[in-house]
Amino acid sequence: MYLEKIKPFIKESCVITDVGSVKTYIHKAVEQLDMEANFIGGHPMAGSEKTGYANSSALLLENAFYAITPTRKTKPETLNAYVRMVQEMGAVPVVLDYEKHDYSVAGISHVPHIIASSLVNLVQDNDSDDQTMKMMAAGGFKDITRIASSSPEMWEQICETNPQAISTLLQKYIDSLSEIKESIDSHDKNYIHDMFEKSKEYRDSIIDRKKGAKGPIQPIYSFYCDLVDEEGSLAMVASILAFKHLSIKNIGIVHYREFTRGALLIEFYKEDAMNAAIVALKERGYTIYT
16 A cells, blocks of 8 residues: 555655545555544545546636545644645635545435446346437436446445445435335325425525525526527527627537427526526527526
8 A cells, every 4th residue: 555655754744635535444544554643535526427638627626625534633733724725726625524524425426326327227228129218318317327427447446445335325225216116106196296396495405595505506597598490590699698798607509408498508607697698688589498
């Protein structure tokens, strides 16, 4: 292990950290080597399903949570310096116990990756010979399975190093699926409705500050706009918004219009800009969906 190899060469003031997504196993190794005074665990919670240098970004850590897991022997001044370093990188530091970290990321990252991969395999294994499911897989399916394109090697290692938390939460998920299946089999409409209502309310609260959203995740200010399939139509929309001096965060064609009616998705940085854009486009005869 690298920690064991570098131990004879580090000074008392040296701080060692890591950027792994699982913390317990490395903290245990640090404790066994009596290196707790020199180690602070780190987990920059940023990235995508893409890997390699070609997919790197200078803004990768901007407004991303950065979990920091000190040891029992971490000095307050050392921890404060680490926190400042994370802030200077543009990230949002979150200091917590390493076991709590591993249980939390198992719930919001590790288990969802397993679910996404298993769902893709479910469709593949049960598709027809002419691959009708694959052909019709649109926005909803692609959104919830995007992370299944992540590195198999990395996720094999994550499952190997965080098995207890993953197994615990995976069993809870299996139990909940069994309850859902039973309610569908028994036509328990109240259970089904309550399940969707509860999940919607909690999911909306993640990005809605009025519902208790915390951290760097910002509300989404966007709408859909019907767009005629003809030359210059996209440029016309952009020109109308530019004439009103409205800054666009993102704009794109919706190729698979599952759960949406408009053909163009436009996002803004601020709510007032979005509202002004809606007025401007409606004045020009465009149909808007919010």
